[in-house]
């Protein structure tokens with residue numbers, strides 16, 4: 524039975540790899556698992572067939588035989604638990620890697636998402652510009668802490684894990700803002716993630732679907 528994930532029929536980012544199916548593709552590539560993709564439109568995501576798989580009508584989802592999952596963190600954790608390459612075997616090291624998965628999604632991603640909201644959902648509000656410095660300051664504060672912890676290390680723990688996969692994926696959402704460049708060690712960390720062959724395969728696969736037409 525081949526794993527099937529869902530992704531945007533056409534991602535609004537035009538192939539930058541920022542939609543969350545890229546994280547799942549990356550985990551599947553690291554685990555060397557073949558997968559199929561079912562593409563869904565925004566309208567289809569809100570229909571009963573998709574809502575039966577994803578209660579919030581979003582992508583990505585993950586189907587493997589009778590098992591259906593939603594939420595990127597849960598999907599990446601599931602892949603990492605059952606296959607090699609994404610979590611260390613030693614129980615304590617494994618727990619630390621899982622901690623970084625949670626840290627990426629619940630301590631670093633929220634201020635990053637706040638920036639997307641401030642720009643795209645609230646950008647036309649009269650108070651939007653006034654709020655922006657606060658949004659950036661909260662991101663900077665979190666990035667400074669993360670950079671302090673990472674130091675000059677290659678990865679957050681002794682080897683690459685699902686924690687790095689999610690952290691790099693979250694940080695990639697900041698690339699366009701330029702804020703990552705204020706933290707050279709984090710920019711280099713993200714570049715190391717992007718240089719992994721599994722990330723390159725995942726990125727190329729989503730780009731093949733989402734790249735804007737050339738003519």
Ligand code: GTB
Nearest residue numbers: 534535536541542543580581582583593594595596
């Ligand atoms: N917590 C969930 C998870 O981690 O899986 C969040 C899932 C989610 O936000 N999915 C988004 C979605 O389906 C796509 S990834 N949105 C449609 C909807 O809610 O109706 C978020 C996203 C979308 C677009 C860009 N982009 O264009 O740059 C980047 C990220």
